[in-house]
Amino acid sequence: MSTSFERFQKRKLISSYFSVVLSIGLVLFLLGILGLLVLNTKKLADHFKEQITISVFLKDNAKEVEVDQLQKSLAMAEYTKKATYVSKEQAAEQHSEEIGENFLDFLGYNPLKNSIDVQLKADYVSTEKIAEIAEEISSRDYIEEVSYDKPLITLLNDNVKKISFWILVASGVFTFIAVLLINSSIRLSIYSKRFIIKTMQMVGATKTFIRRPFIWTNIKLGVLGAVIALIALGFVIYYVDINFPELNLFQDPTILVFLFASVFFLGVLISFISTFFATQRFLNLRTDDLYY
Incomplete structure (x- = not known):
């Protein structure tokens, strides 16, 4: 009986981790695509301008x-x-x-x-x-x-300015949404362990001691999600470069290195911050409040 329960708990834990990794990976992948677009906005604009x-x-x-x-x-x-x-x-x-x-x-x-x-x-x-x-x-x-074509040139320059502005706005909004989504996934994962957190606190464990394993676990999940996102992003960049060679995505490797490093760092940072505040919330709750 206990073995079946342990298997159930293990499957539940794996499922929880999988959902967190999948959420982080998907969000970071979309964020990476948007970052690629932002970093190459000028290059895209220049490509269209040079058709004049x-x-x-x-x-x-x-x-x-x-x-x-x-x-x-x-x-x-x-x-x-x-x-x-x-x-x-x-x-x-x-x-x-x-x-x-x-x-x-x-x-x-x-x-x-x-x-x-x-x-x-x-x-x-x-x-x-x-x-x-x-x-x-x-x-x-x-x-x-x-x-x-003077009207076309005027229209092109006006549209480039508008598109660049809205891409920046969309980047800010999407980054905020990405943080919320990853934060929600991690909070749900920690929510299922709220009684364990409170039990450890009641037997005298310090907040730092309680937080540490949760933070390290979710940082590892964040790293795994970031790696998955970067692999998918790499395939997308390779596909775009083959089909649209005029964009010269590999011309400046510094941009790609910066993009990949930013996505990876963001995955780790969001995982750390979300885990810290999620565990802190349950540490500060009274025992009776854990049931609500």
């Missing part, structure tokens, strides 16, 4: 040497990520693919211009800086027009 292109249209009488010099000077400019020459024939082919028919057969001639597409570095994607760049490029007499 300035099209420099050339006059038909532009000399080949002038075009070559212009392309080289644009490619070497501090604001340029990439400069690509697009002939009127290439432009016509691309346009025909987009509209699904060959418009040259209808018009009988190619109205498009030779151009150079300039992809800007993210730091220069603002309406003011692009206007200055466009004005500087337009000063050459063989330039027909410098074209870019």
